[in-house]
Amino acid sequence: MILSIESSCDDSSIAITSIKTNKLLFHKKISQELKHASYGGVVPELASRLHAIDLPNILEDTKPYIKNLKAVAVTNQPGLGVTLLEGITMAKTISIVQDIPLIAVNHLKGHIYSLFIEKREIMPILVLLISGGHTQIIEVNSFDNMKILATSLDDSVGESFDKVAKMMGLGYPGGPIVEKLAKEGDENRFNFPVPLKESNKIAFSLSGLKNAVRLKIEELGGASKIKRRDKADISASFQKSIKLHLIQKSKKIFKNSDIKDFAIVGGASANLYIRKAYRRLCREFNKNLHTVPLEFCSDNAGMIGRYAVEAYKREIFTNPYEIDIISNRKLTAGTLL
Ligand code: KG4
Ligand code: ZN
Numbered sequence: 001m002i003l004s005i006e007s008s009c010d011d012s013s014i015a016i017t018s019i020k021t022n023k024l025l026f027h028k029k030i031s032q033e034l035k036h037a038s039y040g041g042v043v044p045e046l047a048s049r050l051h052a053i054d055l056p057n058i059l060e061d062t063k064p065y066i067k068n069l070k071a072v073a074v075t076n077q078p079g080l081g082v083t084l085l086e087g088i089t090m091a092k093t094i095s096i097v098q099d100i101p102l103i104a105v106n107h108l109k110g111h112i113y114s115l116f117i118e119k120r121e122i123m124p125i126l127v128l129l130i131s132g133g134h135t136q137i138i139e140v141n142s143f144d145n146m147k148i149l150a151t152s153l154d155d156s157v158g159e160s161f162d163k164v165a166k167m168m169g170l171g172y173p174g175g176p177i178v179e180k181l182a183k184e185g186d187e188n189r190f191n192f193p194v195p196l197k198e199s200n201k202i203a204f205s206l207s208g209l210k211n212a213v214r215l216k217i218e219e220l221g222g223a224s225k226i227k228r229r230d231k232a233d234i235s236a237s238f239q240k241s242i243k244l245h246l247i248q249k250s251k252k253i254f255k256n257s258d259i260k261d262f263a264i265v266g267g268a269s270a271n272l273y274i275r276k277a278y279r280r281l282c283r284e285f286n287k288n289l290h291t292v293p294l295e296f297c298s299d300n301a302g303m304i305g306r307y308a309v310e311a312y313k314r315e316i317f318t319n320p321y322e323i324d325i326i327s328n329r330k331l332t333a334g335t336l337l
Contacts, residue, residue: 008079
């Protein structure tokens with residue numbers, strides 16, 4: 001069994017995964033969302049302190065498994081430095097005290113492997129990763145051959161949902177709130193721009209759209225003045241622009257790729273409106289669409305454990321006395337993950 005730890009942002013999570021069967025034998029997550037809600041976003045220092053309380057509490061529940069562990073895995077990048085360190089310190093300690101190998105897991109690869117929790121890998125596969133930190137399309141050819149085909153030049157999809165929700169005083173995290181409110185709204189009322197629409201660039205950009213939403217809110221009198229009806233119409237129109245943007249750029253990649261399988265992963269992949277648009281696109285291009293069960297879309301240790309099983313089989317281990325965080329590497333298109 002492998003014990004895996006995730007603490008890259010505001011979710012404290014630990015899982016135990018069977019190396020032989022890929023089965024998730026234990027999985028627990030404590031989300032800090034409510035604790036950050038009043039700030040309209042994650043406060044790193046607060047997040048780090050909460051991990052310091054929650055991770056040991058979850059670890060307590062894994063006691064029956066500890067003697068059977070073959071390795072311990074942890075997210076080491078990318079993420080918030082101060083929160084990553086909480087998980088890393090715990091993993092290093094377990095590795096040293098139990099004398100078992102340590103596996104460092106890239107969080108983005110973890111999201112990709114959320115597709116394969118309790119399942120076998122499907123490869124090659126094109127993966128759209130939409131989370132609070134990233135918006136990318138990755139060509140996953142094998143465990144050790146993953147290439148970023150497109151990436152965001154500025155904000156990520158999840159982040160832009162969070163910021164738009166904040167602008168309207170709707171709370172955090174913004175994604176589920178905006179998606180829900182959008183159901184009551186008219187998506188054709190506001191003509192927000194579709195980012196990079198006239199550009200041939202295969203990339204994403206969300207900051208211009210976010211600004212257009214900001215200007216519209218100001219025009220309508222600001223967050224405190226606008227009515228629920230207007231907020232719903234803004235949410236729906238904003239979500240529609242994001243969808244059109246994602247689909248337009250994905251289409252360009254689909255046209256140039258023979259890969260038959262396509263997946264959406266990451267926190268924002270829980271958005272059913274976006275999923276529906278991809279269902280249509282995949283039908284048009286004759287691709288198989290894969291999605292992740294809702295409980296594993298947002299950050300969790302199950303996905304870290306699933307990746308770690310593959311790393312374990314290949315004996316890709318890290319020295320617990322040396323492991324560090326490398327969270328600021330720039331991930332441009334063409335980068336090998
Ligand atoms: O994958 P995740 O848990 O963390 C990162 O790795 O960043 O993603 C969290 C992000 C947040 O920005 C949240 O607002 C967004 O995912 N999100 C959504 C939805 N549910 C969560 N965005 C759009 N629609 C949703 N239903
Ligand atoms: Zn994530």
